[in-house]
Amino acid sequence: MIDAVETVRVGLIVVFVLLGLFFSFVSMVGVLRLPDVYSRAHTASQADTLGAGFGLAAVALTVGWEGAGFKSVLLLFFIFVTNPTAAHGIARAAFEEGIVPWTEGDERR
Template sequence: MVLSGLTTPLVVLFAAIGVFFTLVAAVGVLRLPDVYSRSHAATKADTLGAGFSIAAAALYFGTAGEIFRAAVLILFVYYTNPTAAHAITRAAYSQGIPVWTTGDDAQEEGQ
């Protein structure tokens, strides 16, 4: 498929945004203190990261069928991402894993 003058930069832009937010998700998982806040990283940044990456793919192929499939993919990512986050954090909560708060931080500094 030959890309026209306008689609190429758009595809590149969308892919770049997608990669950026996926990177943010990864950094978030590494930097945040506990399972609950890390789940924020895994759901949110990833959602937009995946959304933009899929949108870039849809633009690249450009046919109606591919765009529909991409839209359905995004829809399912938006349904399943929060569900996975609930499952993980709910399991953590029922195991009694404490929630990290800034109070803990103060305690740490006080010691």
């Protein structure tokens, strides 16, 4: 019984780490491929939400509910509060600078 729970836990940790890696990778590809600051901001926040999200979930599972596990949940909460604020800050700065969002047919920049 204990072994089964342990196996599931380790399995979940591996799955979460892989998912976190996947979304971080997607985010990186997006930042490289997308054409302008606004669309890059979309994908950059992916690394924060699900990339870091799954990563921290894996950490919480690894260290258990005591102490550090709880702190990693708190970390996740703060990331979820600060990430959109930062993304909005960047996008708003770009908007106020008068940068027009890329549309179909424009040059990449």
